[in-house]
Amino acid sequence: MPAVIEKALDYIGGMNTSASTPHSMDESTAKGIFKYLKELGVPVSAADVTARANQEGWNTEFTKKVAGWAAKIESGDRVLIKNPEYFSSYMQEQLGALVQAEHLPTE
Known part of the structure; x- marks a missing residue:
């Protein structure tokens, strides 16, 4: 797995992964990360999310939601990011x- 995807999953792993539903701020951050990496040509897959979640013991429902967003974005489907400001420029710089x-390779 590329280091950029590892770093993206580190950001998500820093969220409250024991909750069954991600906080709205965390939802916007995760979707922003996935969308940005897709734009850079390095999409995060649902399998990437699930592997990290299993390794770190994330809540099953949390994992399903986050992996679902990753799959949706990877496939090119649209997602609504209610608070795009939560995906910070610092995160963009680090991932970029x-x-x-x-x-x-970038698209």
Whole structure:
């Protein structure tokens, strides 16, 4: 798994993953991360999310929701990001730098 996807999942792992439903701020952040990485040509898959969730013991319902968003965005479906400001420019810079450092192909 590319380091940029690992970092993205680190951000999500920092959320309250023991809750059955992600907080609205966390939902917007996760969707923003997935959308941004898809735009960079490095989409996060539902399998990536599920593997990390199983490894770290995330709540099953939380995992289903987040993996569902990843799958939706990876397939090109639209998602509503209610509070896009929660996906910070700092996160964008960190993820973008990892894509550049790994010389991953971008779309």
